[in-house]
Amino acid sequence: MGCGLALLLKRVEAALRAKGIPYEYIEEDSSNKSQALMQYNPVHKKVPVLVHNGKPIAESSIILEYIDETWEQAPRLLPDDTYERAKVRFWASFIQQQLFEGVSQVITSDGETQEKAMGELLEKMNIFDEEMKKLFPNGVSVTEVQNLGLLDILVVAAFSPYKAQEEVAGVKILDPEKNSLIFSWVTALNQLSKVQDLVPPLDGIVGPLQFVRKTTLGSSG
Ligand SMILES: N[C@@H](CCC(=O)N[C@@H](CS)C(=O)NCC(=O)O)C(=O)O
Known part of the structure; x- marks a missing residue:
């Protein structure tokens, strides 16, 4: 999912x-x-696929790196320094594997299962929050996210519509008291017009999320 x-x-x-x-x-x-x-992604038959000069590239994280390496102009999605780049890749995979997945589980479960999923997600968010505080000791401001690096894009993807996620799941997901750094980061990102252009308004998100929740809850009995 x-x-x-x-x-x-x-x-x-x-x-x-x-x-x-x-x-x-x-x-x-x-x-x-x-x-x-079928022709461009015969292995997984999934989107996204980027077709550049007739040549297909599949898997979103691989596409993102391809874009950064092919169009080297600013903003760089990944830092030039190899150690910094490795760290960004580490956290990119953490966001995609742990946080995306955690949010999905909270949205598509209820009762005790949801409580457990939320507890696990919170643990992961706390780890992320603490580690990111080391990178941004004063919180994240709009100036810092102007350039939209790889982690900014993934944080937007995970949490930008948190109000819609909370409305659909019926639980608090992004609590400013518990995760002050993530909250300041998401708030800064949501103020950028390029982010506002990409994320549908609340109304446009609640419906599709509700659909995913209902179909998943329905199919799991
Ligand atoms: N790991 C892949 C996941 C791709 C994926 O799950 N794509 C979904 C859309 S979000 C899809 O094409 N689903 C259609 C299907 O599974 O048949 C990536 O990040 O690109």
Whole structure:
């Protein structure tokens, strides 16, 4: 799963827009996949796929790195320094594997299962919050996120629509008291017009999230 949530913020589009690279966006219908998708991503048959000069690249994190290496202009998604880059990759994978997944589980469960999922997500958010405080000891301001690096894009994807996530899940997910750093980061990111352009308004998110929640709860009995 994770798909219904990832759909809300298109990470590849965010990177292309951040760098000002013109692109054509083609929507795929997952219930009626196109011939082009089969041809471009024959292994997984999933989006996103970036087609550059006729050549396909699949898997969002690989596409993001390809974009950064192919269009080297600012903003750089990954730092130049190899150690800094390794750290960004480490946290990028933490956000994608732990936080995306945790938020998905909270949104698609209820009762005791949801309580447990929220407890686990909170533990991961606390770790992330504490570690990121070392990078941003004074909290995150709008100036720091102007350039939209890789971690900014992933934090937007995970938490930017937190109000919609909370409304649908019926629990508090991003608590400023518990996760002050993540909260200041998300608040700064949500003030950027390029982020506002990419994240649908609250109304546009609640419906699709509710659909994902209902179908998952329904199918698990
Ligand atoms: N690890 C892949 C995940 C891709 C993925 O799950 N794509 C979903 C859309 S968000 C999809 O194409 N689902 C259609 C399907 O599974 O048939 C990535 O990050 O690119």
